[in-house]
Amino acid sequence: MFELFTEGIKVSIPIMIAAFGGLFGELAGVLNIALEGQMLVSAFFSVYLSDMTHSLLLGLLGGIVSSLLLSLILVLFSFGIGANIFLVGLGINLLASSLTRLFGVFISGEKGTILFSHIPNLSDIWFYLSLVLFPIVYIIIYYTRFGFRLRAVGENEKASMFSGIYPGTYRMIAILLSGIFCGISGFFISVPLSSFIQNMSGGRGWLAIVAIFLGGRRVFGVFISSLFIGVIFVFSHFLQIVSGVDPELSMVFPYLASLLFLIFYRRR
């Protein structure tokens, strides 16, 4: 039972980091639904670069840069050109899934799972280190000028505009921040397995959005709710093995859970 719990924490860490990233956007009033694609791209590049350079740090950096590039595209299209941010986000998810598949074919010539053999062992310390992000995000959002203004933009667009805070800037920064955070979270998806599987983010970007709403858009709430989701996720896998239901059924969980929480969130 205890292993189930520690496993749950490990599963919840990528969700938590991505949720922190998405939280910046949600607080500024833009829901970034490209989290999924950003995670996926970073998952690919971080595992590939860790393999090439034999360095986890460089892999992490590569993942962050790749994810940041995607969020830059998102910013460019939605704020620069004025396209609908949901549509652009979905387009980016599509782009991420097709690009990683193409690169996978280029690298290995295979279409399914790509195994990497030269990756340094990822010790548990990395997982605990990632928990440091929680106080960092907490301080940024609640105790810095940037955090105050970010929340002001989300709270009342007009009021912040009249007091000289341009909402677009803060939203753009929020989206770019979510790119950085998704880059870190993608690292924790693929590197522990030292392999890349097609669409391996598997709806975890959507679970991150669930965590944001479930946590009531507060940093501590997001922290707790993503831990909760991780444990539930592992537990549902466990139940599935015991009961012998079709393994694909657990993949519904992120999507249906997001929908239900959207409904409950709006009803309040």
Place this chain on the structure above:
Amino acid sequence: MFEFLLQPFTNTYFLGNLFAYTSILILSGLGILVAYRGGAFNLGGEGQIYFGAFVATIFGIYIFPHNVAVISKVGMFFVAFLAGGLLAVISGYLRYLYKISEFISTFLIGESFVIITNVILRTYFHDPHSGITATFSLPKNFLFKKILPPSILSTSIFISIFLIICVAILLNRSIFGYELRMFGYSPKFAFYGGIDLKKQIILPLFLSGGFLGLAGIFGILSRDGRFVHGFSYGLGWDGIVVSLLSRGNPYWIVPSALLLAYIKILSQIGGIYGLFPSEIGEVIKAIIFLMVTVGTFSYLGEKDV
């Protein structure tokens, strides 16, 4: 290089497949377009196509009579339309009751129904003697008649084109279409003009899901003759690109669908001859998707009255 680009037109097999894909893409694009003109956006096409086709195939195999092909076929179209439409209507209700943007809800419901359909297929309706995950075959007389035999081009293309004309007339020349477009342009104006909000939110989505379900069953009846796991891969997204490219004009669906089908066939040819991995086609489509988002729908996601 030039020869390669012309390949889809010089080879009858590829030419036939090009038009066959076009006919399915037309339906899928029409589905998204109806929702778009009605001020809604349907991103759950994948799920509606998949689920609609699945339910209709199951009805065709187990419930409808196998000897009277015409009645069963019409019945299957009807079932597919209804199944796809009902999936979209859920999102319509969510928007009407809780003001949840159909952008997200259609996508989430669609994705989950793709998975649910797969699970149902594997647990209950799987043909154990087949090497792939698929249902039993439909009777041969249910399938569309093939026009260019080695390819999968069938009579369904005429139905698709007929449906385009129907939708164009419905949208541009009828009271229903006027109300639908008016709500699409400005929900507030339509509301103060005395239009039933509930109807205008839900009906376009129902029609949209219906056309997508129809696209699914057309895909099955013109190719495999049974429901194969993952048969619709990406068709819903292609439909979105088609309808965005057409900028809301039903007649422009045809060239846009042709373009997408052309990209698809080209990437297939490249894959077959080993010129480049066929995955490039997907990347190009994703890039086109990003490009056509510019300038469209920037007003969508506005609050309803």
